[in-house]
Amino acid sequence: MDTFQLIILLLDATLRTSTPLILAALAGMFSERSGTINLALEGMMLGGAFSAAAVAFYVGSPWVGLLAAIATTIALSLLHGFACITHKGNQVVSGMAINILMSGLTALVGIALFAQGGKTPALDKGSRFQPITFPGADAVQDVPVLGLIYSELLSGHNILVYVAFLAVPAAWWVMYRTRFGLRLRAVGENPGAVDTAGIGVVAMRYRAVICSGVLVGMSGAYLSTAQGASFLQDMTAGKGYIALAAMVFGKWRPFPALAACLLFGFLDAAATRLQGVVLPGIGEVPVQLVQALPYILTVILLAGFIGRAIPPKALGRAYVKER
Amino acid sequence: MSKTVELPRWIDVGALPLLNLLLALVVSGLVVLAIGENPIQVVEILLYGAFGYEEAWGYTLYYTTNFIFTGLAFAVAFHCGLFNIGAEGQAYIGGLGVTLAALYLDFLPFPIMLVVAMLAAMIFGAAWAYIPAYLQARRGSHVVITTIMFNFIASSLMVYLLVNVLRPEGSMTPESEQIAEHLRLPFIHDIAGALGIEMASSPLNLSFVYAIVISVMVWLFIWHTRWGYAIRTVGANAVAATYAGLEPGRFIIIAMMISGALSSFVALNEVMGVQHRLLIDFTAGYGFVGIAVALMGRNHPFGIFLAALLFGMLYQGGAELSFEIPTISNDMVVVIQGLVILFTGAMEHMFRPRVTKIYTAWRLHQDAGEAA
Numbered sequence: 001m002d003t004f005q006l007i008i009l010l011l012d013a014t015l016r017t018s019t020p021l022i023l024a025a026l027a028g029m030f031s032e033r034s035g036t037i038n039l040a041l042e043g044m045m046l047g048g049a050f051s052a053a054a055v056a057f058y059v060g061s062p063w064v065g066l067l068a069a070i071a072t073t074i075a076l077s078l079l080h081g082f083a084c085i086t087h088k089g090n091q092v093v094s095g096m097a098i099n100i101l102m103s104g105l106t107a108l109v110g111i112a113l114f115a116q117g118g119k120t121p122a123l124d125k126g127s128r129f130q131p132i133t134f135p136g137a138d139a140v141q142d143v144p145v146l147g148l149i150y151s152e153l154l155s156g157h158n159i160l161v162y163v164a165f166l167a168v169p170a171a172w173w174v175m176y177r178t179r180f181g182l183r184l185r186a187v188g189e190n191p192g193a194v195d196t197a198g199i200g201v202v203a204m205r206y207r208a209v210i211c212s213g214v215l216v217g218m219s220g221a222y223l224s225t226a227q228g229a230s231f232l233q234d235m236t237a238g239k240g241y242i243a244l245a246a247m248v249f250g251k252w253r254p255f256p257a258l259a260a261c262l263l264f265g266f267l268d269a270a271a272t273r274l275q276g277v278v279l280p281g282i283g284e285v286p287v288q289l290v291q292a293l294p295y296i297l298t299v300i301l302l303a304g305f306i307g308r309a310i311p312p313k314a315l316g317r318a319y320v321k322e323r
Numbered sequence: 324m325s326k327t328v329e330l331p332r333w334i335d336v337g338a339l340p341l342l343n344l345l346l347a348l349v350v351s352g353l354v355v356l357a358i359g360e361n362p363i364q365v366v367e368i369l370l371y372g373a374f375g376y377e378e379a380w381g382y383t384l385y386y387t388t389n390f391i392f393t394g395l396a397f398a399v400a401f402h403c404g405l406f407n408i409g410a411e412g413q414a415y416i417g418g419l420g421v422t423l424a425a426l427y428l429d430f431l432p433f434p435i436m437l438v439v440a441m442l443a444a445m446i447f448g449a450a451w452a453y454i455p456a457y458l459q460a461r462r463g464s465h466v467v468i469t470t471i472m473f474n475f476i477a478s479s480l481m482v483y484l485l486v487n488v489l490r491p492e493g494s495m496t497p498e499s500e501q502i503a504e505h506l507r508l509p510f511i512h513d514i515a516g517a518l519g520i521e522m523a524s525s526p527l528n529l530s531f532v533y534a535i536v537i538s539v540m541v542w543l544f545i546w547h548t549r550w551g552y553a554i555r556t557v558g559a560n561a562v563a564a565t566y567a568g569l570e571p572g573r574f575i576i577i578a579m580m581i582s583g584a585l586s587s588f589v590a591l592n593e594v595m596g597v598q599h600r601l602l603i604d605f606t607a608g609y610g611f612v613g614i615a616v617a618l619m620g621r622n623h624p625f626g627i628f629l630a631a632l633l634f635g636m637l638y639q640g641g642a643e644l645s646f647e648i649p650t651i652s653n654d655m656v657v658v659i660q661g662l663v664i665l666f667t668g669a670m671e672h673m674f675r676p677r678v679t680k681i682y683t684a685w686r687l688h689q690d691a692g693e694a695a
Binding site: 037039079082083084087088089090091092093094096097098099100101102103104105107108109111112115118238241244245248286288289291292295296298299302303304311 | 354358359406408454455458462463464465467468469471472473475476479480482483486487611614615618650651652654655656657658659660661662664665668669670671672673
């Protein structure tokens, strides 16, 4: 295999590993730009992944599974909102609670329903999202350079991969070019001013966490019905936190967050391929270092050594209406 | 606004948390019902598993020990207004300190080793907490995010060290060598046996006693020392603290390092007391349970002890439960844990307005009665 083909395959894997991160990072962004910290991405992803796999298994359609995943994550978002927005509870604590709760609940319900040690049964072809082959992809495969890019890199992914990449400009448009987006950002920066303008802060924040729920639901469904073929216990394995890191790394903005997700996805894909590989001059690459790199980079960024990541001003603070 | 009466202490720190806990347990019961089991039976098995026989007590208190340490760790940082989500990583790295000390200084006699291991754990745990603390205090990076990141970094680092450095030659499993027999913490049943008392064997060891001592020390530190006062002041209002001549950054770092040191004592119980070697993921989520324990215990060492006991009971009883009812796995305990954090932590204010209203009405009614 020549180097070019290797690079294409690595980038191809990057697209697949970064898809759930992109969806979850955008989800985090919607919630946090409106002032609600969302540490619950990990747990919501897990809940979405479980619902998607379980429902897709019973119904035999990945689309119904996707809807179930989104319904689950919206419900969890509303729970998070109920604790943080309505009852002004601590947002960090609520997020951690949902993560722990879902880690246990998905396994518990999985065992009760399927008795396979927390897994869901393997999905057949019809109940999973299948790769979409672009027209002419096979025909152009042998064309040098461009052929491989078209047939391997661009074509042959499932629908959710394309949705994730389209969601980025869509999120940007919503966030920066619509009235809804303006208000959403405003409640995250200065809720008092928004309230004065006669817009309900609470309602606005609820809408933001619902957007967040829709996006993170898709990312969960991707894990269990597109990338994988069943739900596995704790299958998110920290992806929710990586997405959170990517969102912070992208300074709470869609396109920089996309770049961060691609970088982290690339590191993930590279770590798998670098297992046991000896590089000339460096020696064996410690895979663990590559795996830890997203976290290390995020800490360095947060420390202000690569630009400055400034969170929304009202992030983490419940809005108390003046009486 | 209508007139309200301030809630008395017994409602504030007693009745309200209990009400929230009760709600968490009721919802847990509904979950049990939903998966088709009998909640009453589950409670019976849980209680029997946790306290029903002598050995069970030992296991319950052994889990309690870990939760006391991580609960205290979270509480100390919380008093300074910080969320230390990193107890997991700090305990893990603390385990590295204990193991290194026990493996490379194995010529030391036990009493000296005990002190050395404790110090090693504290230094490693505190050092791991120092970086997020420094970044929070001096560069304004949010400690919640950085401590989460540090948990993952610790996990990767430890896997690397266990696979490549600490694993004895020829062994396939990624764990360190056993620590020498004379350096292990004595089990309580051995101590009792030496004193002529028969006790069933369990992993309960000397570190339980240590956890109690540490609880008292934390109580003294937080409420009866200058530093404790400063930490609480910074936590209550950093701006006011600055005007009072306290430098918040300094106390943020101190509180976080103490928190890290407290987390690291989990390693004392696990590595020196029970496993006798360093295992991958030996912290097993104890750090996260600490959050629930501290919140439930209202960040007071006595409350933390009670909450730690509750979780120790749930862990030990949960093991029994998965044995008795196959459809209910240990994950039930994780669910209960999540619900407890949700209701006693995130939704702690849920009942407050209503209870305040009822209490106010009752008091006003009484006052009116007295006046008449």
